Every structure is written in C-alpha cells, then in structure tokens.
Amino acid sequence: MPKASRILSYFEALNEATVQVMENDPSVFLFGLDVDDHLGINGTTLGLSQRFGEGRVFGTPLSEDAMTGIAIGSAMAGQRPIHVHIRMDFLMLCMNQLINVAAKAHYMYGGTVKVPMVVRSIIGKSWGQGAQHSQGLHSLFMHVPGLKVLAPSNAYDAKGCLIEAVEDDNPVIFVEHRLLYGTKAEVPEEVYRVPFGKAKVVCEGNDVTIVGISNMVVECLRANKILEGVGISSEIIDPVSLMPLDLKTIAASVKKTGHLIVVDNGWTACGASAEIVASVSELLGDRLIKTTRLGYQPTTCPTSPVLEKVFYPNPVTIAEKTFSMVKPGSPEWHPSPELAELAYQTEFKGPF
Amino acid sequence: MEETSLAARLYRSQKLIRRAEEEIARIYPTDKIKSPVHLSIGQEAAAAGVCEALQPEDIVSITYRGHAGYIAKGAPLKKMFAELFGKSLGCAAGKGGSMHLVSMQDGVLGASAVVGTTIPVAAGVALALKQRQEKRVVVCFLGDGATEEGVFCETINFAVLKRLPILFVCENNGFAIHSPLSKRWSTLDLLSRVKTFGLSCHDVPDGNPFVVYQEAAKAVMDIRRGGVPGFLNVAVYRWKQHVGPGEDFHVGYRDQAEYKRWVKRDPIELVGKTLSEKTRNVIDNEVEEKIAAAIKFAEDAPWPNQLETFSQVYA
Numbered sequence: 001m002p003k004a005s006r007i008l009s010y011f012e013a014l015n016e017a018t019v020q021v022m023e024n025d026p027s028v029f030l031f032g033l034d035v036d037d038h039l040g041i042n043g044t045t046l047g048l049s050q051r052f053g054e055g056r057v058f059g060t061p062l063s064e065d066a067m068t069g070i071a072i073g074s075a076m077a078g079q080r081p082i083h084v085h086i087r088m089d090f091l092m093l094c095m096n097q098l099i100n101v102a103a104k105a106h107y108m109y110g111g112t113v114k115v116p117m118v119v120r121s122i123i124g125k126s127w128g129q130g131a132q133h134s135q136g137l138h139s140l141f142m143h144v145p146g147l148k149v150l151a152p153s154n155a156y157d158a159k160g161c162l163i164e165a166v167e168d169d170n171p172v173i174f175v176e177h178r179l180l181y182g183t184k185a186e187v188p189e190e191v192y193r194v195p196f197g198k199a200k201v202v203c204e205g206n207d208v209t210i211v212g213i214s215n216m217v218v219e220c221l222r223a224n225k226i227l228e229g230v231g232i233s234s235e236i237i238d239p240v241s242l243m244p245l246d247l248k249t250i251a252a253s254v255k256k257t258g259h260l261i262v263v264d265n266g267w268t269a270c271g272a273s274a275e276i277v278a279s280v281s282e283l284l285g286d287r288l289i290k291t292t293r294l295g296y297q298p299t300t301c302p303t304s305p306v307l308e309k310v311f312y313p314n315p316v317t318i319a320e321k322t323f324s325m326v327k328p329g330s331p332e333w334h335p336s337p338e339l340a341e342l343a344y345q346t347e348f349k350g351p352f
Numbered sequence: 353m354e355e356t357s358l359a360a361r362l363y364r365s366q367k368l369i370r371r372a373e374e375e376i377a378r379i380y381p382t383d384k385i386k387s388p389v390h391l392s393i394g395q396e397a398a399a400a401g402v403c404e405a406l407q408p409e410d411i412v413s414i415t416y417r418g419h420a421g422y423i424a425k426g427a428p429l430k431k432m433f434a435e436l437f438g439k440s441l442g443c444a445a446g447k448g449g450s451m452h453l454v455s456m457q458d459g460v461l462g463a464s465a466v467v468g469t470t471i472p473v474a475a476g477v478a479l480a481l482k483q484r485q486e487k488r489v490v491v492c493f494l495g496d497g498a499t500e501e502g503v504f505c506e507t508i509n510f511a512v513l514k515r516l517p518i519l520f521v522c523e524n525n526g527f528a529i530h531s532p533l534s535k536r537w538s539t540l541d542l543l544s545r546v547k548t549f550g551l552s553c554h555d556v557p558d559g560n561p562f563v564v565y566q567e568a569a570k571a572v573m574d575i576r577r578g579g580v581p582g583f584l585n586v587a588v589y590r591w592k593q594h595v596g597p598g599e600d601f602h603v604g605y606r607d608q609a610e611y612k613r614w615v616k617r618d619p620i621e622l623v624g625k626t627l628s629e630k631t632r633n634v635i636d637n638e639v640e641e642k643i644a645a646a647i648k649f650a651e652d653a654p655w656p657n658q659l660e661t662f663s664q665v666y667a
Binding site: 029055056060061063065066067068069070071072073074075076077078079096097100101105106107108109110111112113114115116145146148169170 | 442443444445446447448452454455456461462464466469470471472473474475476477478479480481483484502503506507509510513663664665666667
C-alpha cells in the first residue's frame with residue numbers, strides 16, 4: 001500500500017530524498033563545505049552526518065576545484081557522490097573538472113568509465129546577494145555534451161529529481177533556488193522518481209505558451225493570473241530538466257498557441273531561453289510563430305533593492321511582455337506595480 | 353632465474369616503453385598516427401620503477417605523457433597502438449588518442465590533456481577505496497609543471513587530511529613545455545614545500561630505476577599499512593621534444609651537454625649492464641615481438657563506424 005503524501009517544504013523534500021538514497025545505497029555519500037554544520041545547507045543536509053556518520057557526510061576544505069575532482073574520481077571508482085555548494089557562483093571554481101573531465105570521461109575513455117555524480121548548487125537571489133551570490137548559470141552547463149542539468153521548481157519535483165539524479169550514471173548539475181526552499185507541495189513519503197527530459201504543463205491555456213525556468217515558474221503562474229484579467233489565456237510549462245530538454249511538449253503547446261515566451265532565471269544571451277526559442281522554431285519549421293524572451297537584464301546583479309527590482313523579471317514585466325506579443329497594436333497596458341512584488345517578498349527575511 | 357629477477361623486470365619494462373616509443377617516432381612521419389604524441393624516451397625509470405612496486409589490483413593515474421605508465425602497469429600494448437592509429441579496438445575505442453590512454457581493468461585511470469586535472473581524480477579513487485575499506489593503493493603520476501596548479505596543493509592537503517591510500521609521483525623532467533624550473537619556481541626545493549602538508553617524502557635525484565623501485569616500494573608498503581600519503585620526486589630527463597617524435601636541441605631552450613650527461617646514465621643501460629648478454633637478448637627479442645604484434649594489430653584493426661561519433665555521450 002502506498003504511503004501517504006504530506007505537505008513538505010522544498011528543503012525538507014531534498015533532505016528526505018537524500019536520506020532515502022543513502023539508506024538504499026551504501027555507495028552514496030554527500031560532501032561539501034558546511035554540509036555538516038548546524039545550518040545544514042538551509043536544512044537540506046541537517047541531521048545527515050549524525051545519521052550516516054562522518055565517513056559518508058563530511059565538510060570539506062575550501063577547495064572546490066580539487067573536491068570536484070575527488071567526486072569524479074570516487075564516481076569512476078563506483079561511488080555515487082553528492083557534492084553540495086551553498087551558491088551556484090562557486091561552481092565557477094569547479095569548471096575545469098566539470099567541463100574537461102566529468103562531462104567528457106565516459107566518451108573520451110571509450111565508454112570504459114562512468115561518472116555518476118550529482119552537483120547540487122543554490123541560486124541565491126534577493127536580499128542584496130549581489131553580483132557573486134545570485135547567478136543562475138545553468139545555461140553554461142547546458143552547452144556541454146555529457147552533463148545533465150535539472151532545475152526543479154517545487155518540492156515534489158525536488159525530491160523526485162534528486163533521487164533520479166543520484167541513480168543516474170552521468171554527472172548531473174542540480175540547480176536549486178533559495179527562494180523556493182520555503183515553498184510547499186504535496187510530497188509522497190515513498191521513494192519516487194521524476195524522469196529527466198519530461199516537461200510539465202503546469203497550467204493549460206490557449207493564447208500563449210510561457211516557459212518558466214526554476215523559480216520563474218512561480219512568477220509565471222502569477223503573471224498567468226494577471227493576464228486572465230485582460231482575457232489572455234496562457235499555458236505555463238516547467239521544463240524541470242534543461243538537459244535533456246523536452247522540446248516536444250513545448251513545441252506541441254506552441255503549435256496550439258502560436259506564441260512562445262521563455263522566462264529564464266538567467267541572462268538571455270546564449271542562454272536557456274535562446275536555446276528553447278531556437279529549437280522550437282526549428283522543430284515547427286515553416287509554421288509562423290511569435291517568440292520572445294525575458295531574463296536577467298544584461299548587467300551584473302546589483303544589491304540595492306531599487307536596482308534589484310529592475311534586474312529581475314517579475315509578474316508584471318512577464319505579463320506586459322506577453323500582452324504586447326499576443327495583442328500587438330493594442331493600447332499600452334500596465335498592471336498595478338503592486339503585482340510586481342516577487343513571490344518571496346511577502347515572506348522572505350534576512351539576514352541570509 | 354635471472355629473467356625474472358628485479359633487474360630483468362625493470363629492464364623488460366623500460367625496454368618495452370623505449371622501443372614502443374621509438375617505433376611511434378618511426379611511424380609518426382607516415383601520418384598513420386594522427387594524435388599528438390608526448391614521448392617518455394629517457395624518462396622510463398619513473399614509470400617502470402614505481403609500477404614494479406605495485407600489485408596488479410593497484411591503480412595508477414597517468415598523464416598526457418602517459419605511454420610509459422600505461423605500459424609499465426601492464427595494460428595491453430595492442431590496444432595502445434590501435435588507439436594511436438584511431439582504430440575501433442583502441443583502448444578508448446578511437447575516441448581518446450595518445451593523451452587519453454585508459455585501461456580500467458588493468459588499473460590505469462584515464463589520462464588528461466589539461467595538466468594537473470588528474471590529481472584530484474586519482475585522490476577521489478583513493479577516497480572510494482578507503483570508504484570501501486579496500487587495501488589497494490593509488491599512484492598518481494604528475495609532472496613538475498602540475499605542482500604549480502592550485503589543484504595540486506588542494507589535493508595533497510585533502511589526501512593527508514583524510515589519510516587516503518595514495519602515492520604522488522612527480523616525474524620531474526625540469527621543463528613545462530619549454531620553460532625551465534628556474535622561470536617557474538620561487539624556490540627549487542619542491543620537497544620542503546610538499547612536506548609542510550604532512551606527506552611522507554621520498555627523493556630520487558639521479559633517477560636511478562633501482563632506487564625508484566626501492567623508494568616506491570617503501571612508500572607503498574607504508575601506505576598499505578595505513579600510513580600517510582606519500583610523495584616521490586624522481587628526477588628524469590626528456591630526450592625528445594615536448595610533443596612529437598623529434599629532437600629539439602637546435603631551438604636553444606636547453607643545453608645539449610646536459611642531455612649528453614643524462615644519456616650517459618641511460619636508465620635502461622644502467623639496469624641492462626647488471627644482466628647477462630643472454631638474458632638481455634631474450635628480453636629484447638620478446639619486446640620486439642610484442643611491439644611488432646601490437647603494430648600489426650593496430651594496422652589490421654577496423655576503423656570505428658562513423659555512427660560511433662554519437663555513442664557514449666551519456667552512460
């Protein structure tokens with residue numbers, strides 16, 4: 001008999017997934033700076049070192065480059081490491097190992113090795129996190145064959161994706177978002193998997209397809225409500241997995257709506273949004289569709305709340321951009337700026 | 353039986369490396385090998401001496417100048433030549449080439465063309481062995497240039513911190529491509545630097561293969577008994593150019609007199625002269641047969657199917 005679902009936060013779902021994979025498979029271990037401290041990476045690793053011992057859950061020196069190589073080597077030798085980074089920005093210190101070794105080893109060594117590892121990292125938007133604590137850099141990893149990239153937007157997907165990622169035989173970049181940690185969803189107690197390469201239609205609609213990435217799914221859903229007020233029915237799609245990417249589901253929706261807007265939690269240039277728009281256009285061939293994108297402004301992320309507000313897409317900018325694409329030539333429309341408040345701003349407080 | 357003595361084993365291993373690479377240099381101008389080759393001719397003592405101290409189940413991590421380590425650990429020569437020829441029966445199925453030799457079943461981790469990247473990967477393998485309480489040891493070959501990469505210090509710190517079963521072996525040939533140590537190191541005392549991390553240090557300043565073996569054997573024994581990770585510095589000299597089959601004394605970045613001094617203490621002759629001529633002949637013939645068979649294997653091996661381009665991107 002299946003166990004009951006409960007309402008869990010995103011961070012609790014990640015913690016539970018980790019406990020379950022570690023209980024099921026002794027080759028799984030988890031490491032990274034401060035995974036064993038009193039904060040436990042926003043609660044996601046809390047209690048794990050006590051439960052599994054410091055041989056399987058341990059903090060590391062500030063040596064991201066070497067620690068990534070350690071993860072790769074242990075994976076080649078049959079272990080299944082989960083390497084955790086409190087900010088995605090720190091992955092820049094891991095790039096040589098991730099791009100030159102992890103992504104390529106299976107291919108470059110003629111299929112004689114596998115690198116089953118998960119790299120968890122958190123995008124740290126808001127509260128003045130600024131230039132080097134807030135970046136969504138998932139697009140960099142989508143560029144390189146051999147890596148898988150996941151960006152679950154809710155607690156249910158977070159648990160299922162993490163289990164799937166740990167059991168996968170490839171290096172997986174697991175993109176989390178700090179502002180999602182407190183969001184809640186129904187999460188089954190039992191072990192389950194959310195498959196890679198399967199997008200979710202979060203909300204059905206007829207006039208426009210809106211693809212939201214990571215926590216932008218939350219903002220797109222709020223834009224969806226604003227758009228309802230002006231008679232625009234939007235279909236919201238969450239790709240969940242960015243590589244592999246489920247273009248079929250997105251293209252099928254765009255075929256129906258004729259309009260595509262991709263809202264990314266990252267820059268648009270050479271980004272996930274560019275990739276999705278280009279690929280959908282190619283897939284739909286001669287069919288006339290309208291496309292556009294929204295993402296970070298093409299600047300570095302500022303810290304002042306006034307400037308930060310301009311930097312990120314929000315429900316109002318998403319709705320306005322959608323409106324002007326779906327109803328070109330209509331008089332300008334500006335929803336109430338109060339609706340532009342991002343979802344977290346009602347609940348999130350500092351210091352960190 | 354002299355042919356199974358330590359000297360004979362060191363002679364056989366070094367000779368196989370030397371002659372295989374001389375054949376690579378001979379074949380190279382025909383363009384049958386379309387992969388940049390970094391030869392270890394002159395440096396054989398490091399790989400041969402260290403691998404002689406290992407068990408078959410132990411693991412080595414090699415560098416892009418890795419033919420020597422691959423051969424010394426006992427990985428199949430046929431598959432190495434097939435890999436250089438870009439054939440489907442190569443050790444990396446024609447997808448790796450000379451700089452990415454690998455043979456997991458023989459305990460040879462894949463090599464990397466990006467200097468130093470294999471160092472933490474080797475330590476990761478050692479961590480896995482420790483977690484599973486296996487008694488095997490990892491040897492991580494690296495060059496003097498790799499000690500300048502940040503990841504080297506990061507890794508040796510972690511290796512000692514976690515007491516990983518690993519021996520780092522520096523094949524110190526004194527040059528990073530064409531740059532000598534004097535242009536790269538604030539102090540030439542590498543071992544003092546390394547010692548501060550708590551590694552057990554060993555030095556073979558003249559590259560004598562017997563001494564390399566002895567020092568490696570001591571270090572490996574100690575590590576197997578649960579001692580701290582080791583670091584073995586082996587002075588060697590690269591006779592050929594950094595990459596390619598030729599010599600490079602005419603370009604002027606190094607002194608030919610130094611080369612001549614090293615040739616005088618050729619590690620193969622040094623071992624060979626302790627053996628009888630008869631034993632040397634037996635081994636030499638064995639080596640030649642093995643190489644001829646490997647080259648024929650590579651010549652005859654089929655090309656990969658072009659569809660293989662798309663396989664193995666993901667496991």
